[in-house]
Structure formats: structure tokens, C-alpha cells
Amino acid sequence: MSFSSFFANLIIPLNLCVTLLVIAVVLLMLGRRRIAAALIALSVAWGLFWSLPASTLWAGGRLEQLYPYTAPSELPAAQAIVVLGGNTAGGRLNWFQPYEREKALTRTDSAAILYKAERAPLILLSGAALEGSQSEAEFMANALRRDGVPSEALLLEKKSFTTYENALYSARILKERNISRVLLVTSALHMPRAMAVFGKQGLTPIAAPSAPQIVVPNDPDFSFWLPDERSFFAARSIIKEYAGLLVYWLRGWI
Secondary structure (H helix, E strand, O other): OOHHHHHHHHHOHHHHHHHHHHHHHHHHHOOOHHHHHHHHHHHHHHHHHHHOHHHHHHHHHHHHOOOOOOOHHHOOOOOEEEEEOOOOOOOOOOOOOOOOHHHOOOHHHHHHHHHHOOOOOOEEEEOOOOOOOOOHHHHHHHHHHHOOOOHHHEEEEOOOOOHHHHHHHHHHHHHHOOOOEEEEEOOOOOHHHHHHHHHHOOOEEEEOOOOOOOOOOOOOOOOOOOOOHHHHHHHHHHHHHHHHHHHHHHOOOO
């Protein structure tokens, strides 16, 4: 596991809360009651903060708004569309509401819309195999073919496991074809890190994020300040992005 993954996993609310409580129990056994009490308080505060919809909207919404969603017809033309793996089975419309498969809009859906709107003649799909033998790039290619995109319009990058590798290996394929100006497709939350990494590789990325997902739902019973299970577990993705931005900056990747 890379340091960035370890760091992100450590500070995920559930993991950090449990870790702090375990350390607190050990300290209590050693008679260090004040430090133990402080760790317990920190654990409760960290868990409570990330269980509030207001916190999710503030922290996650801030990242999503850095590159606002633009309709495909209003985006400029480019030489290629680059689609990043990592959420090929997701695409929920709103994090605060139940997942509805028939309403989901995946990254490949966004890429197909861009291609059919003639924003670019090629689609590069980036992502290695996370499980089994089929890479995410191949999985996305199959989805696009079913959506009517011809095989000759698809390029596959099947080695990358991280956003940095997405950019590194994709840039090599694109530069071999003298392509620099690309429409970058990923989630709105992930877009700030992706744009920074691809720009660092000497490409000219244009943000083409999926529609924002961290938005106030159209629900009269929705409350900003009542702890919510979906908010608590959604924090995993938000924290991963902030941790990724920090680690990538420290490593000079952005």
C-alpha cells in the first residue's frame, strides 16, 4: 500500500475513530487518563463532524465547485477525451439519496455524450485491473461500444492504478499521437487533483466533470445538522481527495 493510500485510510472517520479509541484504552490501562480522555473526545468529535450533512456539503462541495459542470454542447472541441477509471460502476445522482441504477450517470456515459456531440474524435480509457483479469479500461470500452461508440475511436491505457499513473501513462500514449488538448472526464470531486496531475505531465486538459453529486437533495425532511449515515461513509471519498492533494503536492506531482 502506498503512503498516500495508508494516510487516507488512516484518517477515514471510522478508521481514525476506532484507532483513537484503541489507543485511549491502552493509555487508560497505563494510567494516562488525561491523554486518554482527550483522545476519546477527539474520536467523538471527528466522527460527529463527518456524520453531519453540513460538513459533507462544505468539504466535498468545495472541491466539486472548483471546476463547475458544463453541458457537453458548451465545452470546446479537443483532440481526445480521456476517461479515468475508479468509478465505473458508480454515478449516483446525489450522495444523500439512495442509489438508483436506472438514473445513474457514469463516467463512460459522460464520455459517450461528449463523443456523440463531436467534442473529440478519440476516447482514451485509463485504468488497470483492480480485480480479476479485465482492466477498468476494457470494462469502460465495452460499455462505450454498447453505447454506440466504434472500437476504432477507443484507445486503452491498462497499466495505471493511481491518478498519477493515469496521467503518466496516458500522456505517453497521447504524445505519441501528438495530442495535447484533451477533455478530462472524471467525477467533480476528483477533478481538481486530476486536472493538476495531467497539467503537470505537459498536457492541456479541459475539465469535463460529471454533474456534482454533493448537493442539497430535493427533500423537505433533509437536515443539515442531523447526523446521517450516508454523510459519515461519504467522508471516505472526500478525505481521500484532500489527502491525495496533499501527498501529490509534497511529491511534486501537481
